[in-house]
Amino acid sequence: MIAETSLADVVISALIVLGAAFALIGSWALVRLPTLMERLHGPTKATTLGLGGMLVASVLFFQANQGIWSAHELLISLFLFITAPISANMIAKVYLHRRRTDPSGNVETPAGPPPPPGTGDWTTYRRPQPGSPSSTAEN
């Protein structure tokens, strides 16, 4: 019994430290990397993974110490793993939009020059047509 408890403690502690380290690495990447498109990688992947590790640690903790099996933590990690790519996509679109609509005009953008007015189907320029996929792939 004692050996089981200590093994669970070791696993929980390792998961907590690993998750905190991943969260710290993601936040450090946010400061360290040069451009926004690179900075997005840190929070969206490393920090979310670190939080997932900590949530698994808490599931194991409540299972080992109190005998409660609760699915709340898994629900949180599922929700975060679904929403992190969506927020990253929105933030990248904001960045491209601000770069393309820069009033100084001649800006080198990662997405190329802006499409001529009226012909672009990029979602930030025009409201998507109802019933059509608002994709940038056809542009």
Next chain:
Amino acid sequence: MISYAVAIGFACLAFALALNLRRLLKGPTISDRIVALDTMVINTIAIIVLIGIETADDTYFDVAMLLAMVGFVGTVAYCKFILRGDIVE
């Protein structure tokens, strides 16, 4: 042993929040500030989960769940406002 791990986790997350605050204040573009706020929300959720482990109280996970939802909605609302000038069209 878990208490030491939780202390290390608190230290790492506090430092991570300080780094996020630096990017939030310094960020050259508005997108950097949105990313910094989003990351701060995620780190705060991690701190709440750690508090839940430390106090062995499972009420904190409802708080974490709510903060995850509100943080996501907030990030999307910021982005939509900058993209379209409106949040709910």
